[in-house]
Amino acid sequence: MISEKGYSVKLAEARGYLMENVEVLPELGVILGSGLGAFADLVEEQVVIPYKDIPHFPISTVEGHAGQLVFGKVQGRKVVVMQGRFHYYEGYTMQEVTFPIRVMQVLGVTGLIVTNAAGGINSSFSGGDLVLIKDHLNLMGDNPLRGANLSNLGPRFPDLSEAYNREWRQKALVIAKELGIDPQEGVYVAVSGPNYETPSEIQYLRTIGADMVGMSTVPEVIVANHGGMRVLGISCVTNMAAGILGQKLSHVEVMETAERVEKQFVQFVQALVKVL
Numbered sequence: 001m002i003s004e005k006g007y008s009v010k011l012a013e014a015r016g017y018l019m020e021n022v023e024v025l026p027e028l029g030v031i032l033g034s035g036l037g038a039f040a041d042l043v044e045e046q047v048v049i050p051y052k053d054i055p056h057f058p059i060s061t062v063e064g065h066a067g068q069l070v071f072g073k074v075q076g077r078k079v080v081v082m083q084g085r086f087h088y089y090e091g092y093t094m095q096e097v098t099f100p101i102r103v104m105q106v107l108g109v110t111g112l113i114v115t116n117a118a119g120g121i122n123s124s125f126s127g128g129d130l131v132l133i134k135d136h137l138n139l140m141g142d143n144p145l146r147g148a149n150l151s152n153l154g155p156r157f158p159d160l161s162e163a164y165n166r167e168w169r170q171k172a173l174v175i176a177k178e179l180g181i182d183p184q185e186g187v188y189v190a191v192s193g194p195n196y197e198t199p200s201e202i203q204y205l206r207t208i209g210a211d212m213v214g215m216s217t218v219p220e221v222i223v224a225n226h227g228g229m230r231v232l233g234i235s236c237v238t239n240m241a242a243g244i245l246g247q248k249l250s251h252v253e254v255m256e257t258a259e260r261v262e263k264q265f266v267q268f269v270q271a272l273v274k275v276l
């Protein structure tokens with residue numbers, strides 16, 4: 001476990017490096033999930049910083065994730081885009097997975113759009129759907145806030161009764177309709193992975209109230225809320241979860257579906273950045 005002091009020092013060093021290299025400091029953060037990488041191309045006045053150059057940043061290992069922060073403007077808003085995220089299943093600690101969110105926080109980011117690929121549990125969903133996350137279930141068996149509380153970053157016992165900001169969700173539903181996207185909402189359950197679930201696990205997850213399942217997002221959202229950020233979450237349903245369609249799941253299918261809806265997903269997030 002990282003000591004409180006050690007963590008604060010690392011955070012200050014990462015911040016210091018970015019303050020020196022980035023002119024336009026961000027107000028809004030965007031985390032790009034699988035297949036949404038093209039959103040980064042929309043960033044104007046881009047300053048690209050590879051993760052490997054940022055002091056104490058972990059390095060992304062998953063295929064299809066670029067591993068860089070893109071600073072600049074989208075729709076006139078000052079943004080920082082995380083192109084490639086860190087997954088718990090890769091072996092990172094929860095503190096490592098969420099380090100970029102803390103870095104965003106100390107750079108002045110007050111709002112976060114989080115995207116991911118997820119398996120559909122709710123049988124009214126189908127592959128390619130974009131679903132607004134209305135709440136989550138943390139079944140990862142760990143928590144990024146475990147350990148000494150960094151009281152300058154947030155409270156010991158943060159409230160998560162509106163982890164996904166209601167007003168932002170309502171705005172997102174309006175935007176979705178305008179873009180011809182069938183607006184859906186659901187509860188996202190996060191599991192540690194890396195295996196996809198068994199059909200029995202999916203049946204259990206449905207019973208406890210989950211509409212889609214994935215292996216990311218929840219750590220980042222917990223830390224963003226702890227740090228006082230507003231959050232909007234969007235899942236791209238890349239496949240129906242195990243046992244629902246009676247067919248096998250594959251990473252290839254997940255990536256293919258993500259690619260198929262990428263254009264619409266990018267358009268959606270672009271429109272959201274303007275109004276949030």
Ligand code: HPA
Pocket residue numbers: 117118119120196197213214215238239240241242249254
């Ligand atoms: N399960 C867990 N994570 C996922 C899935 C799934 O079916 N699809 C995309 N990410």
